[in-house]
Amino acid sequence: MSDRKLRVSKIRNGTVIDHVSGGQALNVLSILGIDGSEELGVSIVMNVPSAQLGKKDVVKVEDRELSQSEVDVLSLIAPEATINIIRDYDVTRKTRVEQPETVTGILSCPNPGCITNGNEPVETSFSIVADGVRCSYCGTIIRDSLADHIDAE
Ligand code: CTP
Ligand code: ZN
DSSP states (O other): OOOTTOOSOOOSSEEEEEEEETTOHHHHHHHTTOOSTTOOOEEEEEEEEETTTEEEEEEEEETOOOOHHHHHHHHHHOTTOEEEEEETTEEEEEEEOOOOSEEESSBOOSOTTSGGGSSSOOOOEEEEETTEEEETTTOOEEOSOGGGGBOOO
């Protein structure tokens, strides 16, 4: 084995989320709604040295691609992440996440009176503001621990 740094195998098909801020890998899985019951192959490495980030996490999900909403929310907790689409072992597309102006779905509003928490089928929507994310319906701002507001489906 010449590559002494290889920690997890390459994957044949799927998505590699690289350059995730150190320690955020489990929150990435929450955003993707992955809890193990899907029987997807998932590999994670946490807090490995990175030239760019100091420490980074990597999440590899086999046979799965990400939706735009998932990438948008991901950008909030892992602003430097790169999304690599793998087809037959090759990286066929590499994109950096970009912070959008608004994110829809995935996050839930902490205000119990918010219309998004009622019985109406209203998808959540938050705009990115200086001190956090702001509910587009009721104005509640989530300032920290965004990961606690990921809608577990
Ligand atoms: N990868 C993988 N399986 C493959 C191909 C790539 O798991 N079949 C992983 C690599 O281990 C790496 C990421 O996907 O974590 C990106 O691969 P690559 O672009 O080859 O690596 P780098 O050039 O180091 O990426 P970057 O320039 O984005 O740092
Ligand atoms: Zn709200």
